[in-house]
Amino acid sequence: MKNPSSQHDIDLIIGKLLRVGVIVSCAITIFGGILYLFQHQGAVSGYGAVEKAADFHGAAEYLREIGSIVPRIFHLDGAAIAQFGIIVLIFTPIMRVLFSLLSFIVEKDKLYIVITLIVLLIIFANLFFGLR
Amino acid sequence: MNIELFVLILFAGAVLAGLLGSLTGLGGGAIIIPLLTMGLGVDMRFAVGTALVTSIATSSGAAAAYIREGITNTRIGMFLEIATTMGAVIGALIAVYMPTNIIALIFGCVLIFSAYMSVRKKDRNIDYSAPGDKWGVKMKLNGSYPTPTGIVQYNVHRVAGGYSLMTFAGVISGLLGIGSGALKVLAMDIAMKIPFKVSTTTSNFMIGVTAAASAVIYLQRGYIDPGLAMPIVPGVLLGAFLGSKILPRANVQKLRLLFSLVIAFLALQMIYNGLTDKI
Numbered sequence: 588m589k590n591p592s593s594q595h596d597i598d599l600i601i602g603k604l605l606r607v608g609v610i611v612s613c614a615i616t617i618f619g620g621i622l623y624l625f626q627h628q629g630a631v632s633g634y635g636a637v638e639k640a641a642d643f644h645g646a647a648e649y650l651r652e653i654g655s656i657v658p659r660i661f662h663l664d665g666a667a668i669a670q671f672g673i674i675v676l677i678f679t680p681i682m683r684v685l686f687s688l689l690s691f692i693v694e695k696d697k698l699y700i701v702i703t704l705i706v707l708l709i710i711f712a713n714l715f716f717g718l719r
Numbered sequence: 720m721n722i723e724l725f726v727l728i729l730f731a732g733a734v735l736a737g738l739l740g741s742l743t744g745l746g747g748g749a750i751i752i753p754l755l756t757m758g759l760g761v762d763m764r765f766a767v768g769t770a771l772v773t774s775i776a777t778s779s780g781a782a783a784a785y786i787r788e789g790i791t792n793t794r795i796g797m798f799l800e801i802a803t804t805m806g807a808v809i810g811a812l813i814a815v816y817m818p819t820n821i822i823a824l825i826f827g828c829v830l831i832f833s834a835y836m837s838v839r840k841k842d843r844n845i846d847y848s849a850p851g852d853k854w855g856v857k858m859k860l861n862g863s864y865p866t867p868t869g870i871v872q873y874n875v876h877r878v879a880g881g882y883s884l885m886t887f888a889g890v891i892s893g894l895l896g897i898g899s900g901a902l903k904v905l906a907m908d909i910a911m912k913i914p915f916k917v918s919t920t921t922s923n924f925m926i927g928v929t930a931a932a933s934a935v936i937y938l939q940r941g942y943i944d945p946g947l948a949m950p951i952v953p954g955v956l957l958g959a960f961l962g963s964k965i966l967p968r969a970n971v972q973k974l975r976l977l978f979s980l981v982i983a984f985l986a987l988q989m990i991y992n993g994l995t996d997k998i
Contacts, residue, residue: 598787598789598793602783602784602786602787603783605779605782605927606783609779609783609956612776613956616945616948616949616952616953617953619945619949620726620950620953623945624722624723627946628722629722630721630722631720631722631725631946634759634760634762634944635760635762636760636763636819636998637762638818638819640816640818643762643764643941645765645942645944646943646944646945647941650941650944650945651938651939651940651941652938665945666945666946667945669945669946669948669949670943670945672949672952673772673938673943673945674938676772676779676952677772677930677934677935677938678931679775679779679927679931680775680927680928680930680931681928681931683779683782683927683928684797687793687797690793698858698859699794699797699859702797702801703797705801706801706804706928709805709808710804710928710931710932710935713808713932713933713935714935
């Protein structure tokens with residue numbers, strides 16, 4: 588580590604980023620959850636165990652992609668808002684990897700710039716070429 | 720079951736899972752998956768998806784606190800994340816085609832192993848500064864960390880072995896949605912001989928990234944449902960927060976033993992259900 592003070596600064600930023608990400612996503616999820624409870628009343632259904640993978644229906648189709656979740660948020664759809672909170676949560680560690688990349692660039696550590704890019708590539712490959 | 724009651728049970732269970740998970744270091748998924756599947760009859764796929772999101776929440780929350788102390792080794796974390804994210808993607812892909820009773824069986828075995836690792840006696844007489852693997856130098860993995868008695872230098876050992884074990888840990892966490900901390904400890908403490916404090920904080924720092932890699936696949940497959948995640952994520956976080964407040968005053972040794980017994984019991988039940996096709 589050539590520049591320990593800047594490394595420490597970046598660690599502090601990453602720590603703050605993680606905390607903010609978790610708090611924000613949690614707040615969104617709770618808000619969505621409260622709306623969800625008002626919009627869904629009665630008996631719980633649809634979670635029961637099924638034997639074959641083909642019989643598994645899973646979450647509603649529109650809750651599986653950010654592109655179809657976001658428009659429903661503006662209709663105050665509780666499930667969509669809660670799911671958006673979950674997506675913010677999923678993105679929190681990815682943001683952390685991006686910040687680590689930044690810190691390796693600042694340190695001019697070529698080896699670790701490459702390693703961090705490989706990690707990002709694996710994550711984003713899933714994101715963009717969704718294995719459906 | 721009425722929806723309000725269902726949500727209340729999920730929330731209460733999640734608080735307990737977060738509390739016990741943070742006190743013992745076993746993570747919340749170990750309780751969440753049996754609660755959902757065996758307790759509430761929820762499909763294994765939903766349980767795994769929910770546990771996965773839970774592990775991102777607890778890992779990020781704890782990492783935020785740890786990273787400021789300067790113990791986490793970002794380079795070791797990033798290097799091994801290549802292994803865990805690759806493994807997680809493979810695990811999530813296998814999960815889609817694997818029968819749920821087999822997943823339940825594997826989950827049971829991993830839980831028993833985790834419970835054992837949690838109570839096992841740790842070898843405290845390791846010389847961490849002994850010369851290590853040449854790959855430790857090449858990949859710049861060796862480091863130092865502050866302790867009350869001064870800075871401790873450490874060199875890592877068996878990098879290739881640790882890397883392979885980490886790939887396996889990634890597959891398991893992609894398959895089961897849990898942090899598989901016990902497997903990470905096996906790779907980092909025992910194979911690579913990384914000091915306990917460094918390995919715990921670094922492994923925790925990696926869990927979120929590993930989970931995020933497979934979470935996308937789970938999201939697209941519909942394994943992550945807001946109706947389940949909505950009470951569980953805040954619940955586990957609240958539990959983990961309470962746990963961190965109690966931790967300094969708790970008798971961790973006894974608690975860990977008790978919790979490990981509970982986990983082992985749940986694991987046996989899970990294996991039995993898997994064998995008899997009840998899950």
